[in-house]
Amino acid sequence: MFAIIDIESSGGNPKKDRITEIAIFIHDGEKVTEQYCTLINPETYISPFITALTGITNEMVAEAPRFEEVADEIDSLTKGCVFVAHNVRFDYSFVANEFKRIGRRYQRKNLCTVRLSRALLPDLYSYSLGRLCEQVGIPVEHRHRAFGDGAATAELFNVLLQNDTYAIIQDALKDEIKQSILPPHLRREQLEDLPEETGIYYFRDERGKILYIGKSNNIRQRIISHFSGDMNTEKYHTLKQKIHSITYELTGNELVALLLESHEIKRWMPAYNQSQRRKKYRYGIYKETDALGYENLKISLLKLEGEPLFAVGSKRGAESILESLAEKHKLCLKKCDMEHNNETCSFHDIDVCEGACAALEDAVAYNEKLKIALIKYQYDNPDFVIVGEGRSPVERAVICVENGQYLGYGFFDEATEQSYNFDQLKELVKPFPDHPDLHKIIRSFIKKNKKGQQVVYR
Known part of the structure; x- marks a missing residue:
């Protein structure tokens, strides 16, 4: 059995926006045997743009049932069915997230009529629902309303079944868990x-x-x-x-x-995990300023000095990092704790080092190069929280770093914490041990600036 579904929504983000209308057509592989359609109160504002697109107004949904009031019917109607839609990930994500919002799981096999159409009806100029139906002679009434688009998708599904001489649909439905x-x-x-x-x-x-x-x-x-x-x-x-x-x-x-x-x-320490097993880092990279004003990097055992710029597993690993930084950013090997003689460094001899080891390079300019070189290993600000998606659409996650130390993470209800204040969010965090590996992960994520995350500084 197939459940051919179309939804209309208050926006395009299934984790934030809500369903405003849903239509379901139950198909037995030959014909539609049952149909269902209802407006849904999204419990959020419908913008003029969405109203212009769908024709659904805030007034139309004001007295409509909330999703939780129709969830049992939707769950029962589609149970044991394959979830079919045109661009199925969109519709499926909205339905699954509505169930998640009320503390329930919704899981169905998926079938996408866009992908099937490309396979079974090749060489068409467009595979959008309206253009596709136009090309195969399917009339579409009430475009961008759930019943109209759902009915058109059901007709399209009939066409696809008729053209499926090589059992492509059955192949798509093969048991993924053999x-x-x-x-x-x-x-x-x-x-x-x-x-x-x-x-x-x-x-x-x-x-x-x-x-x-x-x-x-x-x-x-x-x-x-x-x-x-x-x-x-x-x-x-x-x-x-x-x-x-x-x-x-x-x-x-x-x-x-x-x-x-x-x-x-x-x-x-699971036996079959090879990476991230290192519990302790032995060495640190430290920074100190010499008498001429040049900032020098130094490799030292942890706990013999103060807080390092960053920790490294071995001395050889630290040397490899510093040599790479020196070569890439034209730093001095002597000021990176790599050479300790009275001569100019070997990088100066091959015109990589610009003369800091002989006081030929301005100290301010050299220190600026070093600052740029160390960006990937340091935070712009040592006190911040990262706010991101939580385990449900109404929940947010918070990760906290204070004084450059990872404190841990926690979750909070978005409705109860409208202002993202560092000190307030810090109190929501469950403590976890700090570790250099965690800072690599956090710095990488901040650099990627992933959608949906917000960095709040103290």
Whole structure:
């Protein structure tokens, strides 16, 4: 059975915007057998732009049922059905997030009529719903309303079924969890019940001991990919034989998942995790100013000095980093703790160093080069929080760094914390141990400036 669905919404972001109308057409593979349509009160403002596009006004939805009032009917009507839509990720994400908002999970197989149309009706000039229907002779009434677009999609689905001489639709619906790829001691239901959400997951043995920890923006899909393709080596074949259960923890966004994954790997040291196992860093890179005003970098054992610019696992690793920085930014090897003789440095001899070792380069200019070189290893401001998506559409996550130290993360209800004040948000954070690996993750995320995250400085 297929549930052909179209929704209208208050905007284009399924995590923030809300459904204003939904239409469902139940199809048995030959014809539509049942249909359902209702306006939905989105409990948010519908902008004039959206009203101009859909014709749905704030007045029209004021007395309509809220999603939670029709959720049971939608869930029951589509249970056991394949979720079909034109650009299915859009409609499916909105429906799944509406269920998530009321504390329920909604999980269905997906089928996209855009992708199917490209495969079964090649060489058309456009695959937008309106243009596509025009090309295959399907009339569309009430465009950009859920019932009109849904009815057109149902007619299009009939056309696709008629043209599917090579069973492309059936291939698209093939069981993604083949029994042959499952670990022998893992129940199929465990995989089927995994969420399609962001978080970390644990592979455990028969006693519950953690064998492996991973993270993903889609836990279910990532774990299926592990078993279907990632575990072809002898080592991972052995892991597969040992897995008896899978547990997970949702994090809401990728940054929290990365931080928690790194913390948990160091905490439990799973045998099958190779990276991020280092618990302690032995060396630090420190900065000091000499008598001529040049800022020098120094490699030293941690705890022998004050706070380092950043920590490094080994002395050789520190030397490799400093040599690379010196070459890229034309720094002096002597002032990077790499050479200690009375001569000019070897980089000066090949015109890389611009003469700081012989006091030929202005100290202010040299220090500015060093500052630029160190940007990737330091924060612009040592006190900040990062606010991002939470585990539900009404929740936000907060990650806190104070005095350059990672304090931890927490979650809060968006409705209760309207102002993002550093000190208030800091109080919401659950404490976690600091570690240099975590700062690499945080700096990388800030640099990427990912959509949906906000950095708040003290």
